[in-house]
Amino acid sequence: MKKQSLWMTIPVTTVVLLALAGCGGPDSNQPATSGQPSTTAGSEQTQAGSGDSASSNTGEQGTKTNTASNDSSASTGKDSTANPSTNESTTHSKLSDVDEVVKAVRSELKNQNVSLPTSFPLLNGQYLGAAITTNTAEASHVNFYIGDKPLALNDSSFAKSNSKIPWLASYEVNTYDNPNQTDLFPETDLQNIPKDMSVDLGHGIKGMVEGAAGSQYLTWQEGRWTLQIRSVSEDQMNNPGIAKKMVEYLESHTLPAPKDKGFVDVQYASGGKSVRVTISWQDGNRIHQLKTDQVPLDALGMVVSVK
Structure with missing residues (x-):
């Protein structure tokens, strides 16, 4: 009878040891790695772009445009630079190509039939920026800027008080009963x-x-x-x-x-x-x-x- 009692004790001890060995598995509560926050450059619209001398005004054409590729991903959200009357816009990823900027502006305008400039006087290393300030079916107003790096459409940096981003041009279309x-x-x-x-x-x-x-x-x-x-x-x-x-x-x-x-x-x-x-x-x-x-x-x- 004593041998039988000893024989019954061994399996119990083995089960306990095996259970303790299982405590070394991965922790299911380990936090996931967070993504890096996006950054934007701080700047503001300058309404007084630089001019040129009389002699250079008679000869310059400035037809170069930057055509580097850009990230095509985009997200939607409110933009603080939108005109108060509309107070809505869609932000995009940073755009480094003139055609992409024009396409992004066109896709945002409520009047899809409005034409836009498609060529701008940019030098090598300069990028086109754009902000829509009026956007209704009857009227639209877009400011264009010269950036030293790609910026998103309606980037909030255009409206900052300490901005140094040069204003390039504005383009607007208005509807009148009698033009x-x-x-x-x-x-x-x-x-x-x-x-x-x-x-x-x-x-x-x-x-x-x-x-x-x-x-x-x-x-x-x-x-x-x-x-x-x-x-x-x-x-x-x-x-x-x-x-x-x-x-x-x-x-x-x-x-x-x-x-x-x-x-x-x-x-x-x-x-x-x-x-x-x-x-x-x-x-x-x-x-x-x-x-x-x-x-x-x-x-x-x-x-x-x-x-």
Whole structure:
């Protein structure tokens, strides 16, 4: 009987030891590795982009664009830079290609039929940034920027007070009941220009030179487009030289065909080192308008690329 009791004890002890050996398995409560947070550069819209001297304004075209590939992933969310009236937008991954930026803007606009510039005066190492500030079925407004690295559409850095990201251009489309009632298209009679006010701009185009209130103006027409250069009289800028470069450029590049009117307004600030170019045209009951502080040929190039 004693041997039998001893024999029954051995299995129990073995079971206990095996159970204790099983305590060395993996811990199921081990936390998962967290992902790295994304970062964005801090900067803000600058409404005064740098201009150029009178001589360089007559020759530069600046047609290079950065075409590096970008990350195609995207996420949705609210953006603090959106116009308060709409207060909504979709953020995207950082975009390093001009075509991707234009595509992202177009996909966000509520009016899917709105045309956009597709070419911008960027140098190698520069990237296009964009922020939509107005987005309704009747109106849209987009600001474009020059970045030194890729940025997301509607990146919050564009609205920061300490931003140093240069503003490149704005492009807006507005719908009007009667576009002809706007004050964007001045009435100018260039059919009979007095000889002492006439200047030959080449390709059979005559411009009219005028002076008023310390400013000098040169105005000419090409089809339905009226083009005008204004500068400060005391700067003695070569307005005809600038105009001739613009006329020559438009001989091989075509502006959008306006329904009735189009106006290219080139205004040089005192000293002639900075310029604001505003290009407006009618398209049915809509008016398109591009504004930029780039040289006139760069401004024309952006509008020529609109599609």
